[in-house]
Amino acid sequence: MTSVVAELWALRDGIRLCIALKLPVVEIELDAKVVIDLVRKESKNLNNLDALVVDCKEGLKKILNVRLLHCFREANKCAYNLARRGTLLDQDFTVFIHPPSEVDLLIRLDALSTLYDQFVTSFKAF
Structure with a gap:
């Protein structure tokens, strides 16, 4: 693919x-x-x-x-974080009722128009 x-x-x-x-x-x-x-x-x-x-x-x-x-990929850190998370999942399609904590933080930072480094959150395998 x-x-x-x-x-x-x-x-x-x-x-x-x-x-x-x-x-x-x-x-x-x-x-x-x-x-x-x-x-x-x-x-x-x-x-x-x-x-x-x-x-x-x-x-x-x-x-x-x-x-x-x-x-640009670098501008959408939420999507980037979810895509990385998706590589660890067994299923092809997942719907989150609430965003994972790392993504929730990124959404809040975006809402505040806060500039932050791409690697502001640590990614944990679950």
Whole structure:
């Protein structure tokens, strides 16, 4: 599986979760600009990516107000922390009712517009 395919699967699953939760306003940040371009542009013959791209596009239409933005990986420490955590999980998809403590701290720091080092939290295996 390529990183583009992995990003598309994650985007599709995230969109489906937003629809299931009936979220009317969603802002999606991806560090994979190529994925954003695939979803935004009218493309055909995407080398077996067609179905995933179409699923993402159709899902986005079901959300009342959605923004799809590029964000450099280094700027999204919450996603980076969750991705590292995900590499240790046995299941393919996990929904957290409450964010893990490390991510909760990062969310609070982001809400306060606090600048902090990428390695501000220590990551513990669980």
